[in-house]
Amino acid sequence: MTTSLQKTPGGASTGEPLLSVRDLTVAFTRRGEPDSVAVDGVSFDVAPGQIVGLVGESGCGKSVTSMAITRLLPARGVRVTGSAMMDGVDLLTLPEAEMRERRGRDLSMVFQDPLSSLNPVIPVGLQVTEVLTRHRGMKKEAARAEAADLLDRVGIPDPRRRLDSYPHQLSGGMRQRALIAIALACRPRLLIADEPTTALDVTIQAQILELLKDMVRDTGAALVMITHDLGVVAGLCETVNVLYGGRIVERAQRHRLFATPRHPYTNGLLGSIPRLDSPAGEDLVAIPGSVADNLPWASACAFAPRCPRAVGVCRTTTPEAETSGGRLLRCHNPVPATAE
Amino acid sequence: MLRFIVRRLLQVIPTLLLLSVLVFAWLRSLPGGPATAFLGDRATPESVANLERVLGLDQPIPVQYVQFLGRVVTGDFGTSTITGEPVLAEIGRALPATIELSIAALVLAVALGIPLGYLAARKRGGPLDVSTVIGTLVGVAVPVFFLGYILKAVFAVELGLFPPSGRQSVAVDATNVTGFAVLDGLLTREFDASLDALSHLVLPAVALATIPLAVITRITRASVLEVLNADFVRTANSKGLTPGTVRGRHVLRNALLPVSTTIGLQVGLLLAGAVLTERVFVWGGIGTLLADAITLRDYPRLQAILLLGALVYVLVNLLVDLSYAIIDPRVRLS
Numbered sequence: 001m002t003t004s005l006q007k008t009p010g011g012a013s014t015g016e017p018l019l020s021v022r023d024l025t026v027a028f029t030r031r032g033e034p035d036s037v038a039v040d041g042v043s044f045d046v047a048p049g050q051i052v053g054l055v056g057e058s059g060c061g062k063s064v065t066s067m068a069i070t071r072l073l074p075a076r077g078v079r080v081t082g083s084a085m086m087d088g089v090d091l092l093t094l095p096e097a098e099m100r101e102r103r104g105r106d107l108s109m110v111f112q113d114p115l116s117s118l119n120p121v122i123p124v125g126l127q128v129t130e131v132l133t134r135h136r137g138m139k140k141e142a143a144r145a146e147a148a149d150l151l152d153r154v155g156i157p158d159p160r161r162r163l164d165s166y167p168h169q170l171s172g173g174m175r176q177r178a179l180i181a182i183a184l185a186c187r188p189r190l191l192i193a194d195e196p197t198t199a200l201d202v203t204i205q206a207q208i209l210e211l212l213k214d215m216v217r218d219t220g221a222a223l224v225m226i227t228h229d230l231g232v233v234a235g236l237c238e239t240v241n242v243l244y245g246g247r248i249v250e251r252a253q254r255h256r257l258f259a260t261p262r263h264p265y266t267n268g269l270l271g272s273i274p275r276l277d278s279p280a281g282e283d284l285v286a287i288p289g290s291v292a293d294n295l296p297w298a299s300a301c302a303f304a305p306r307c308p309r310a311v312g313v314c315r316t317t318t319p320e321a322e323t324s325g326g327r328l329l330r331c332h333n334p335v336p337a338t339a340e
Numbered sequence: 341m342l343r344f345i346v347r348r349l350l351q352v353i354p355t356l357l358l359l360s361v362l363v364f365a366w367l368r369s370l371p372g373g374p375a376t377a378f379l380g381d382r383a384t385p386e387s388v389a390n391l392e393r394v395l396g397l398d399q400p401i402p403v404q405y406v407q408f409l410g411r412v413v414t415g416d417f418g419t420s421t422i423t424g425e426p427v428l429a430e431i432g433r434a435l436p437a438t439i440e441l442s443i444a445a446l447v448l449a450v451a452l453g454i455p456l457g458y459l460a461a462r463k464r465g466g467p468l469d470v471s472t473v474i475g476t477l478v479g480v481a482v483p484v485f486f487l488g489y490i491l492k493a494v495f496a497v498e499l500g501l502f503p504p505s506g507r508q509s510v511a512v513d514a515t516n517v518t519g520f521a522v523l524d525g526l527l528t529r530e531f532d533a534s535l536d537a538l539s540h541l542v543l544p545a546v547a548l549a550t551i552p553l554a555v556i557t558r559i560t561r562a563s564v565l566e567v568l569n570a571d572f573v574r575t576a577n578s579k580g581l582t583p584g585t586v587r588g589r590h591v592l593r594n595a596l597l598p599v600s601t602t603i604g605l606q607v608g609l610l611l612a613g614a615v616l617t618e619r620v621f622v623w624g625g626i627g628t629l630l631a632d633a634i635t636l637r638d639y640p641r642l643q644a645i646l647l648l649g650a651l652v653y654v655l656v657n658l659l660v661d662l663s664y665a666i667i668d669p670r671v672r673l674s
């Protein structure tokens with residue numbers, strides 16, 4: 001079956017997106033050194049209530065993407081271009097004070113390391129209530145009651161007492177629950193979770209993912225799930241964006257991506273997920289090489305040095321993003337489509 | 341918390357005992373002794389031996405030490421070989437001057453150092469930051485003695501802005517209540533006396549404050565820079581908190597933890613620096629007592645001053661640790 005390939009600047013969008021990222025490019029500038037481009041023309045949409053995955057190896061630009069959208073990158077030494085539209089305004093050009101109004105209220109984040117992400121010297125309660133007093137204009141007592149309620153909803157036992165605990169007195173899982181409570185305190189419509197389970201034990205990981213899923217369903221928030229672990233998106237995301245070297249190399253509905261990965265990198269990632277049905281002791285097929293081997297996107301496919309399907313053109317011509325049948329693909333020689 | 345304090349206080353005792361042995365042995369290893377120093381040109385072997393017998397210095401050193409210790413336990417540090425007065429009485433009279441000077445210097449160093457270090461860190465690489473970094477480098481390198489003389493030459497002698505020496509002008513005729521000149525003026529409502537004492541305090545306090553100011557500024561700057569990059573500050577910003585809340589509640593509180601320890605350590609240096617500063621400004625505090633005692637090998641006075649200095653240092657650091665525990669729940673609650 002031949003597929004007609006058509007170029008689109010962004011991704012497939014259905015209905016009115018909540019967040020619409022276009023051509024997001026982030027370059028770190030250092031005097032006397034060439035700019036280092038960490039994110040290179042990334043475009044994707046998130047619909048209200050949708051769960052979208054952003055997946056790729058460490059260093060591929062996931063965190064930088066999220067921090068560019070939320071404007072948490074350092075003010076100096078960084079150049080951000082493109083746009084991130086939400087509610088008809090471009091978050092990237094919003095004045096700082098207005099961005100501060102929206103952060104924590106309309107969009108919020110959950111970070112990777114729950115211990116270092118909480119302030120060690122102030123009680124957990126204040127770290128929850130401060131966002132309520134800031135954005136919902138609550139008075140101290142009301143905010144405390146609401147905070148206890150929030151901690152209860154994220155599954156922290158004895159929440160009233162926990163308000164006065166300090167982060168080091170909670171377990172890792174409890175801390176991440178507290179961070180989720182903080183992020184969801186003002187019922188934001190967009191939640192960006194950057195590797196929220198990476199620092200946790202395997203059993204706790206599953207609980208936290210379950211909690212995130214429940215919470216976004218209950219509050220109706222859209223979730224951008226950032227992870228290096230395709231196993232995490234497997235049970236969670238509708239749409240998955242696979243990021244390589246700062247560019248999206250493949251995007252598809254989750255079930256299609258898992259059933260028929262077309263990009264060799266996606267295929268490699270899938271090969272390295274532990275599967276319940278794989279024989280015990282069998283080595284996982286890891287992708288050879290590292291991101292250090294990347295070629296510049298400007299004149300090649302960055303993945304070429306590590307790609308088992310690389311052909312001559314891969315080292316001389318940039319593969320453009322092409323969309324067909326709701327799947328975005330950036331590859332000269334994709335894995336053949338089997339019957340979908 | 342109480343157990344923590346008691347435990348720490350108990351640890352002080354062996355520390356001081358060890359120090360007393362060291363001080364005792366060190367003093368007696370110095371060339372010359374009180375008798376030789378006191379008799380000066382008139383020293384003959386017989387007169388020296390006589391005087392040493394009177395002072396109890398003819399005994400073996402361990403015996404002297406045990407005697408010394410026995411008296412110290414009852415609060416008797418002996419009498420000065422220079423003045424014949426009980427050393428504790430001498431020290432008691434000189435102490436307020438030194439404490440006043442040290443506190444003034446410390447207040448100056450903390451009140452300027454923390455904001456300066458904080459602002460430098462916030463505007464990293466800016467003109468204030470660059471001049472702060474250079475200034476603190478110079479600040480820790482300049483000898484207190486030298487700085488004292490420069491300040492005196494410029495601001496007292498040349499410009500006549502401040503008195504060149506002493507703690508009070510004779511003409512003011514201040515009433516002595518506590519020995520703290522500035523405080524006495526306030527207590528007796530002799531405000532001109534307070535002002536006069538303050539103006540005497542400025543130059544020595546600045547000279548003495550320079551090194552701790554430089555150190556506190558540097559530590560604050562480094563600490564703020566580190567905290568600004570901390571994950572929890574990113575979290576605070578991701579909540580949309582106002583810049584004021586982020587700075588006050590999240591950055592500053594954490595950044596001050598290492599600074600509080602530094603301040604405690606600076607107290608030791610301050611005591612040493614006070615000796616030199618007092619010398620330059622004829623301050624008449626412990627520093628003056630100490631300087632004379634060293635020249636004339638006044639063992640009892642030296643022992644008392646060095647041990648009390650050590651005690652103060654240890655207690656101040658205990659105080660710092662306590663305040664640290666108050667700001668840092670990880671210490672308090674573990």
Ligand SMILES: Nc1ncnc2c1ncn2[C@@H]1O[C@H](COP(=O)(O)OP(=O)(O)O)[C@@H](O)[C@H]1O
Pocket residue numbers: 028036038056057058059060061062063064065
């Ligand atoms: N502050 C920074 N300065 C310079 N380079 C950075 C900075 N932050 C991230 N990078 C670079 O940007 C790239 C993407 O980083 P990141 O988004 O953190 O990766 P990840 O996908 O693991 O989250 C990396 O190569 C990293 O070295």
Ligand code: SF4
Pocket residue numbers: 263264265301302303304305307308309310311314319330331332333334
């Ligand atoms: S473009 Fe070439 S090198 Fe890049 S992923 Fe496709 S086949 Fe591999």
Ligand SMILES: [Mg+2]
Pocket residue numbers: 059062063064194195
């Ligand atoms: Mg990351």
